[in-house]
Amino acid sequence: DWNSGNVIAEQVAKIRAQVGSGKVICGLSGGVDSAVAAALVHKAIGDQLVCVFVDHGLLREDERRQVEEDYVKATGIRLVTVDVREQFLTALEGVSDPETKRKIIGREFIRTFEQAQAELIEEAKEIDGDPIRFLVQGTLYPDVVESGGGSGTANIKSHHNVGGLPDDLKFELVEPLRTLFKDEVRAIGAELGLPAEIVQRQPFPGPGLGIRIVGSINQERLDLLRKADAIVRYELTAAGLDREIWQCPVVLLADVRSVGVQGDGRTYGHPIVLRPVSSEDAMTADWTRLPYDLLAKISNRITNEVDGVNRVVLDVTSKPPGTIEWE
Ligand code: XMP
Numbered sequence: 001d002w003n004s005g006n007v008i009a010e011q012v013a014k015i016r017a018q019v020g021s022g023k024v025i026c027g028l029s030g031g032v033d034s035a036v037a038a039a040l041v042h043k044a045i046g047d048q049l050v051c052v053f054v055d056h057g058l059l060r061e062d063e064r065r066q067v068e069e070d071y072v073k074a075t076g077i078r079l080v081t082v083d084v085r086e087q088f089l090t091a092l093e094g095v096s097d098p099e100t101k102r103k104i105i106g107r108e109f110i111r112t113f114e115q116a117q118a119e120l121i122e123e124a125k126e127i128d129g130d131p132i133r134f135l136v137q138g139t140l141y142p143d144v145v146e147s148g149g150g151s152g153t154a155n156i157k158s159h160h161n162v163g164g165l166p167d168d169l170k171f172e173l174v175e176p177l178r179t180l181f182k183d184e185v186r187a188i189g190a191e192l193g194l195p196a197e198i199v200q201r202q203p204f205p206g207p208g209l210g211i212r213i214v215g216s217i218n219q220e221r222l223d224l225l226r227k228a229d230a231i232v233r234y235e236l237t238a239a240g241l242d243r244e245i246w247q248c249p250v251v252l253l254a255d256v257r258s259v260g261v262q263g264d265g266r267t268y269g270h271p272i273v274l275r276p277v278s279s280e281d282a283m284t285a286d287w288t289r290l291p292y293d294l295l296a297k298i299s300n301r302i303t304n305e306v307d308g309v310n311r312v313v314l315d316v317t318s319k320p321p322g323t324i325e326w327e
Pocket residue numbers: 102157158159160161162203204205206207247282283319322323324325326327
């Protein structure tokens with residue numbers, strides 16, 4: 001019989017056996033997999049583990065605080081945050097092609113992670129001469145199966161989870177979630193006392209808000225989208241729909257403007273697209289039939305509270321033919 005307590009005890013023993021007194025590094029994404037993997041490793045070996053969180057500026061509202069405060073408080077993990085928001089904005093300036101965005105984000109992310117890791121290794125040497133030998137990854141069982149099976153959909157979009165790391169990193173991998181499914185990972189996270197916002201978090205793409213701005217990315221557009229996204233998330237949660245909805249991308253059509261009227265004046269603003277979907281595994285999806293009153297509330301709030309947006313539209317396309325994300 002599956003029992004999260006047993007799995008935790010088993011994994012803790014395994015991690016200790018693998019790592020011994022070695023030093024371990026883990027990149028946190030803000031998502032459930034890396035959060036639970038790191039918490040398991042921390043339970044096993046304590047401060048031999050250091051976590052790195054990259055703030056690339058494409059995060060959702062409150063995401064950094066959740067990791068830096070709530071997660072650290074719940075686990076006691078040593079965390080280093082690297083703030084590279086400027087670097088990412090510069091690298092992405094003027095880029096609107098989705099795949100190019102993904103490549104740039106992936107490349108900058110790896111560069112940042114490598115730098116942070118190099119600094120930590122320097123630091124570790126100064127302390128006790130022991131380099132970091134192990135890297136934690138939150139690989140799940142379905143990821144193992146999928147990469148072994150050569151998934152055909154990989155060519156549609158390069159789904160490099162931003163945690164994906166290049167081959168020349170000379171680490172031994174620690175993968176305590178390799179035999180587990182997502183709901184099991186959530187159960188373990190809850191058992192370990194991790195914050196509910198992280199444990200129950202819906203899927204969110206590694207490239208973050210960067211692939212939810214159709215058009216090029218800049219600070220103003222990111223701020224606008226972050227605000228709209230926070231309103232949608234708040235209202236869906238308040239309506240008790242977090243479990244019914246697989247995820248709800250909120251998309252800014254940055255290159256589209258339409259005429260509106262607000263107060264006494266004519267506006268020429270951007271549309272925000274709501275893309276609520278129901279799904280089992282993200283391979284196929286249907287659009288979620290949200291209550292009209294809820295849609296009205298979300299639409300009113302966004303157009304009232306988010307400057308530059310004068311229209312909210314609903315995506316009523318299933319997958320296929322539409323993908324879940326717009327880019
Ligand atoms: P699509 O848009 O292909 O999305 O229907 C399927 C699932 O994958 C997520 N997604 C990504 N995740 N990096 C990620 O880590 C990406 O580049 C990426 N693109 C899509 C999407 O949110 C959905 O859950």
